[in-house]
Amino acid sequence: MWYLNMNAVMAIAGMALVLACTRWWPANKRVLLLAFNLCFLLLFSKKLFAFYLAYTALNYLAFLLLCHTERFRKGWFIGLIFLNVAGVSTLRLFGMDVFTHPLFDAVILLGLIYNVLKVIDALYFAYFFGKDARASVLDYFNYILFIPTFTSGPILKFRDFMADTKQPHRIDAAQTEQSIKRILVGMFKKIVLVTWMTDVFNHFTQGQGELYTHESLFLMVWFYALIFFDxxxxxxxxxxxxxxxxYNIPENFKKPFLSPTLTQYWRNWHATLGDWFRDHIFIFFSRQTPTKWTAACLSVLIMVLIGLWHGFSWLYALWGVYHGILLALENMLGRTTVNKRKVSRMYFYGRCLLTQLFVTAAVIVYGGSEETVIKIYKGLVHWPFS
Known part of the structure; x- marks a missing residue:
């Protein structure tokens, strides 16, 4: 969201320049970054600033509790995660107008579904490492409020962020050039490609009555490309x-279109989200190597949770069930991976194409309103000469 506002982009770029110019100060990445994160949120929205100040402070206290308490650790651990999930879910229901209250402002939902995952990751770290997981209030606030990834990820791991925090700010000319090129490519995707592709998508979905089979197929493929570029x-x-x-921000997309199975696809598409759910759900429900049946059931659970994480609707729930069943079948049949070196090129790329067909069949669920999604699916059986 920040990156469609030129003032915000200039502010973030300015902060990167300030950090580069103050490399002589060992604490610049910690002190100056926290000041920037807080000032940025304050100028963007006073309500957002107040909410995240309270939300982060309360969760830091919860983090310290898990680091130091010995009694009822598991109870505290489960209870604190439950409170976070329940709190965020309740706020999302306010955002959906299921609940209403004059004090609620939709701006506080900004980035919340990403930041709650970071909060839970820190709680896991505190639970499993105890006093060794301690972090200063300054570093914890920077972890939750880190502006470049605040609204839409990639999802930062607590351990990795803390490790980067301890390192002095070092970036050479080659890294600077590579990072700036990466930003420009991203801007081109967001501002040029996505804007144009969204106009085309809206033209087809809003500019006429019923769709025909070829139009629905086109829109499904087009929308898949649109959300990838977005x-x-x-x-x-x-x-x-x-x-x-x-800070070494993890990659979110690792050549997902060259994934020969759905299991590999979800390690390459929105990789940090898939990694988060696999790491935390498998750790919680399966402390040992899971059997095929256990892995299959956990695959369904994880995908349903990912679907509901995207939105509280029956379409997202069905999307999760659909992907979960396909992943479960791959686990049961022992087809979770394909080694490119051990199969023919035709077989490998054929499996990649099959994986993309499975993904494309359900990707339109992200396409906005339920009416739009249903309209496109209905168009699949509306032949032009029937």
Whole structure:
């Protein structure tokens, strides 16, 4: 969201320059970055600033509690995660107008579904490492409020962010050039490609009555490309700015179109989200190597949770069930991976194409209103000569 506002972009770029000019000060990445994060949120929205100040402070206290308490650790751990999930879910229901209250402002939902995942990751770290997981209030606030990844990820791991925080700000000319090129590519995707592709998509979905089969197929493929450029563009910008600030932001897209199975696809598309759910759900429900049945059931659970994470609707729930069943079948049949070196080129690329067909069949769920999604699916059976 920040990256469509030129004032915000200039502010983030300015902060990267300030950090580069103050490399002589060992604490510049910590003190100056926190000041920037807080000032940025304050200028963007006073309500957003107040909410995140309280939200982060409360969760830091919860983090310290898990670091130091010995009694009822598991109970505290589960309870704190439940409170975070329940709180964020309730706020999302306010955003959907299921609940209403005059004090609620939709701006506080900005980035919340990403930041709650970071909060939970820190709680996991505190639970499993105890006193060794301690972090200063300054570093914890920077982790939650890190502006380049605040609204849409990539999702930062607590351990990795803290490791980067301890390193001095070092970035050479080659890294700077690479990061700036990454930002420019992301801007081109977001501002040029996505804007044009969105206009085309809206023209077809809003400018006429019923759709025909070929139009629905075109829109499904077109929308798939649209969300790839949209989200990968944002990730490119976030990675570029994050690295200019001295933090190694993880990749979100790792050649997902060359994934021969859905299991591999979800390690390459929105990789940090898939990694987060696999790491935390598998750790919680399966402390040992899971059997095929356990892995299959957990695949369904994880994909349903990812669907509901995107939105509380029956369409997202069905999307999760659909992908979960396909992943479960891959686990049960032992077809979770394909080694490119051990199969023919035709077989490998054929499997990649099959994976993309499975993804394309459901990707339109992200396409906006339920009416639009249903209209496109209905068009699949509306033959032009029937």
């Amino acid at each position: 989200f990968s563009g944002y990730s490119d910008i976030a990675v570029g700015f994050g690295r200019l600030m001295g």
